[in-house]
Amino acid sequence: MAGDVVELIMQDHREVERLFDELKNHPEKRPNLVPVLTTLLTAHSRAEEAEVYPAAKDEAGESDEVAHSQEEHVEADKLLEQLAATDPQSPDFDQVLNELVDAVTHHVEEEESKVLPGIRDRLSDDRRLELGEAFAASRAEHLGQQPADTTKDQLLQQARNADVSGVSGMGKDELKEELRKQASDS
Template identity: 35%
Template sequence: MTSGIDLGRPTSGDVLDLITDDHRHFERLLAQLRDSTSDRDAVRQAFAHVLIAHGEAEEELVYPVLRRRATDVGEHEIEHGHEEHAEGNEALLKVLELKGTDTDAFQDAVEKLSNLIAHHIAEEELTIISPARESVGERVRRELGEKWAARRNQLVDDGCGSLENVRRVVAAAEREGLLDDDE
């Protein structure tokens, strides 16, 4: 499925730490995706699995809990997180749909994806994760970490980064109005 590229398989821990660990994993995979000497096709597939699994598990399990328990995280921040996930997934789809990995079009698509992901990581860590560390108890964060990790790993095992599934995820985001029509 991903030619031996490490997808990470967290099993437990503070959910906020697990999420930020995944963010660092995204950054490493994106660096490999920009490296012309790497197996870019394998890396883009690995990245697709990790990105989709991370976001889906976060939206299903983490955001609802933070919406209820994190007093310093507002509805706007959660909704904005959903929108940025959708934008990143849309950019990922464009990378996955390209046939070759040694073209200017591929490099441009990877650059756009990298920029969107970097922006989302910085914003989410600042406006959601950091405040949640203060207002959500450690026990809840650990319980949520175990659930999030299990869901993330199950989604990876189910092939959530396949081209067909990414198309489905992006189409659902479009129907929900999470993506701008002018893109």
């Protein structure tokens, strides 16, 4: 049994914070840690987007918070792609890492103070366990993927989560660009 979805999400948040500390304090580990970070954050984000955000939006009444969180995921994906493409020994790496840390830390703080309490307060224990199973299964399915691996269906789910309309006829690249535009406008 996977456990309560809120606890599973928070465990991932603590692991990401640990990886950030390692990346900041041990530059020699960066070449090995960047793929771990990008894989974990991508799997975590896709599982939230597919399983948790729709329930938080529809069942816990967290529509505005989910839309905002989804926009932050899009921004984090962009920064993760930049980090993965930056030489870990270059001075640019620290700048991109700091931007990513700031963005993800902000996202985690908001999610843990707004979205997750709403899920905890408004969804039953059984429903949170059910979402925990779905989150864990989705997360496992997406392990190994990178931000650039996002499918059109996943982008359409992101658009639904962010309340972005008029995107169903867009191609994948167009959709990705629209989501990034929406995220940067917010």
